[in-house]
Amino acid sequence: MIAKYVESLSQWVAKSAMVLATLFLVLMALHVSLDVGLRYLFGKSFTGTLEFVSFYYMVAVVFLPLAYVELQREHISVDVLVGRLPPIAQLTLYLFASTLGLLYFGMLCYQSYLDAVRATVRMETAMANFTFYLWPSRWALPVGFAAMCLAILANMIKALQQRQAL
Template structure:
């Protein structure tokens, strides 16, 4: 059963996943260009910083909601599978509520950190001015996508009266 909310959350997280895919391609091209130019004796300044502060952060945090939406996070449900269906649902609802609380708090704190970093125009130590505040926004955005996915899965599980 697909509700309008679930379809919207799916589209949002698909957009985040697509952005993450773009960052993977950019990272691959950037590293390839860096290797080729380095072998030609030309140094590309800032490759390490861009890869580690921008590409890696975005490709780790942006697709988390998509993974949650499809129930692909690591699960250990050996004994849960043997329990009655209603107990499975109750445990799933509890897990979704805990996920909402935990990732909601992480999202809130990383939002505060991103705002602070943006106001301060935070930079990293490098041979040039390297702003890291834009990368700070990947965390609250990723956690927001994850919370939306957990909420959507929770509502779907309650509507279908079964653990997803």
């Protein structure tokens, strides 16, 4: 019962984050294309294109899809040695590595959450020709890392149910 709930929640969160990342990718492409077109045709460009691309679009495109990639088991893995071990050893190593992943991404989530709260309270800005707020982009990291933790947990449960490493 809980396993199905964790898996469906993880799928929903990962797909939602992936949709958001895709939206930011499309916005980035349109923003940059329009900026280049305006500069080429009229010699003018949008103010803040570099800031928006660097601090909003790229951050979202990198961190939000982490969970989706994990659920698809598309992260880079090298299992030359582990593939030759018996299935129980493979499962044990998989669960050990997943536990380390949970700890690692959990710590990243916690620290990035604290940083996002601090940036929000301070209304963090970047140096630019205009007031450019950085604090909203800080929230992509804890969201992406939390979704990654949920995806790792869902994959661990699935591996235990199937009694084999994923």
